Amino acid sequence: MKPFAYTRAETVEAAIAAEGALLAGGTNLLDLMKIGVAAPDRLVDISRLPLAGIEEVAGGLRIGAMARNADIARHPAVLARFPALAEALLSGASPQLRNAATAGGNVMQATRCSYFQDPASSCNRREPGSGCSAIGGQTRNHAVLGWTEGCIATHPSDMCVALAAYDAVVMIEGPGGRREAAMESFHPLPDAAGAGPAPLSPGEVITDIRLPDPGGMARNARYVKLRERTSFAFAIVSAAAALDLRDGRIAAARLALGGVAARPWRCRVAEQALVGQPATTESFARAAELAVQGARPSGDNAAKIELARRIAIRALSLAADGTPDRLAALPASVFAGENNG
């Protein structure tokens, strides 16, 4: 690991002014520093900023950027009103990592593209203009939506997929003042030359994430994640779904896919098509078809399109069944049986 200077920021203003790589839980940044992908000269420790709160505001929620993933997943308001967020968080990483990982760090975590992680490979995201070794390589965790020849990486977060479905907004403070960005478009898609612009400008800090009132969707929301083993693995594909059901008909729907693009993939066309429809497998199948519209393999990964379609149907069907009172023993697993939700 390259040597660096370490400072601690006690205020958001100090963090903005410090001009260094921000260290929150460190579970992604330190990892990247160990393998030589990140090599900051200065590390600015923001883990003690007073931004760890989780508060209910007007039916919605405000999650501080420093709130730990485990604490968000355990929060009573999250479990009661945003259960797909709890399920997404609990399906990610391990209990130890979730105790350290913060909300802001989770949003900003880097892709798990193995060529990005290997400094010997060409990677436009790591080194603009160098090319993309993933093309023609192992593309199991690469994109099938919104990709370009410049970069075919996916964003690996589970949390962000649920947040996008819940219409979350990322609150940002920087040298130029405050701004906000919708979770569903916070992460830029790649352009022809590479990964596209950075989601944050130098000096910008995520302060918190806001979720509006889920209204009638609170208890019809699920997250489903397909992975190579049932626990402690990143998604191959995943889906967050929420429904507002009135007498068996869908008054409003939310659907977002994970593991398929450089951002959580919100499926607005599919959502609109569900409005007014009965909550049946046929409706969900039509919506899932729309959700993967335009998808194309970025390599030897065409199977992900079919998997995404099926996982969307599964998430919508489980959402229609209602969120179980207690989260399944195996969060977001397709193997969670009838007896445990």
Next chain:
Amino acid sequence: MTQTLQLKINGSDLRLDLDDPRATLLDVLRERLGLTGTKKGCDRGQCGACTVLIDGRRVNACLALALSHDGAQITTIEGLARGEDLHPVQAAFIADDGFQCGFCTPGQIMSAVALIAEAEAGLDPERIREGMSGNLCRCAAYAGITEAVLDATRALALEEERAA
């Protein structure tokens, strides 16, 4: 620039000078303090061998920058036994064959101590397995580990009842 680090490790207050901020908590425990019970498996958050408690919460010491945890209370496997008596989780791992080579065991035990304190898995083997999924075991002693956590959960509940 030398920076000082204060930690309370297994009940003892320590002050250390760090002349390189790159040290992880795992490196400090093993290289500076000789507390080699905490193991380095992957050094990348993927195996759980380095699990310790920071202010009572289980974390991977390999991805914890030491300086970031200045002022924290750390519990390692060395701090678990009560004098000459093993901690109930340690005893259960022995009774239930919760290991073979033993390399993952300190991490497994620290993780199990935290899992039981979190009180979310109860006596449901599926929830215990899920709750222990951050700790890999190359010897695949998983069946024994689950039994050990179940037994330790019961033993600790009994202890609590008696104390009440």
